[in-house]
Amino acid sequence: MPKKVDHKLRREAFMAAAYRMIKKRGISGATFRAVAKEAGYTTGALVHYVDSMDKLLVEASEFSAREVRADMEKAENLPDKLEALRQVLYLALPSDEDKRGNWNFFLGFWERSALSADVRHLTHLRYVEWLKRTARLIRNARNAGDLPKDVDIKKASRACVALIDGIATQTLRSGSPLTPKAQRELIDAWIALWLKPLRKFGAKRATARRGKGDGAAHAAHS
Numbered sequence: 001m002p003k004k005v006d007h008k009l010r011r012e013a014f015m016a017a018a019y020r021m022i023k024k025r026g027i028s029g030a031t032f033r034a035v036a037k038e039a040g041y042t043t044g045a046l047v048h049y050v051d052s053m054d055k056l057l058v059e060a061s062e063f064s065a066r067e068v069r070a071d072m073e074k075a076e077n078l079p080d081k082l083e084a085l086r087q088v089l090y091l092a093l094p095s096d097e098d099k100r101g102n103w104n105f106f107l108g109f110w111e112r113s114a115l116s117a118d119v120r121h122l123t124h125l126r127y128v129e130w131l132k133r134t135a136r137l138i139r140n141a142r143n144a145g146d147l148p149k150d151v152d153i154k155k156a157s158r159a160c161v162a163l164i165d166g167i168a169t170q171t172l173r174s175g176s177p178l179t180p181k182a183q184r185e186l187i188d189a190w191i192a193l194w195l196k197p198l199r200k201f202g203a204k205r206a207t208a209r210r211g212k213g214d215g216a217a218h219a220a221h222s
Contacts, residue, residue, distance in 0.1 A: 011049050011059075014039050014041070014049055014059075015059050018035045019064050022105045023102065030053075032056070054116045058118055058119065064102065072088050072092075081140040083201060084140065085137040085138060086191060088137055092164050094183070095180035095183055095184070103168045107168075107173075127161070138160075141195075147197055156194060160190065163190055171183065
């Protein structure tokens with residue numbers, strides 16, 4: 001009898017292999033032949049699941065998003081919502097080999113999106129998801145009393161995403177990479193200068209005195 005094939009597991013193996021190859025070699029190095037070899041199968045077996053490079057990239061991106069998303073959701077659920085914001089932004093930085101690989105993967109998508117409507121659509125969805133996440137993190141910190149009530153959440157979310165894109169581009173493409181420490185310092189500086197938190201990281205939230213309208217919580221940040 002022919003061996004029964006678990007198509008879901010095989011597809012996952014191909015997507016994981018494509019993800020690893022793109023992280024290591026970039027999109028140009030992730031040929032059908034190379035991905036199939038990395039997964040331990042023939043090129044013909046891979047073509048059975050995806051019939052174009054763009055479809056392979058899209059599916060590999062879905063695989064990578066699950067991995068990154070799980071870590072961010074864990075950090076987002078921290079009880080300290082100001083620290084949750086900080087830690088999720090740290091996770092988005094190209095601060096170690098694995099995260100630099102993820103950024104190389106995403107930068108390859110930027111390049112490919114100019115030629116492929118499918119890749120461009122997925123890139124758009126990723127940005128929508130990321131903007132929603134950063135907006136939610138900022139809103140959670142504000143609702144917890146850690147940020148001023150008048151913070152412009154939409155504008156802050158856009159600025160935050162632009163900052164992280166800039167850090168990644170400088171680190172990976174400028175020839176003058178930022179150290180992991182410098183990357184995190186930029187995030188902390190942005191939070192302090194743009195969002196103006198009402199307390200320091202790790203400090204307990206100040207309780208406003210009854211009858212005082214001068215915002216006692218502001219003193220916790222000074």
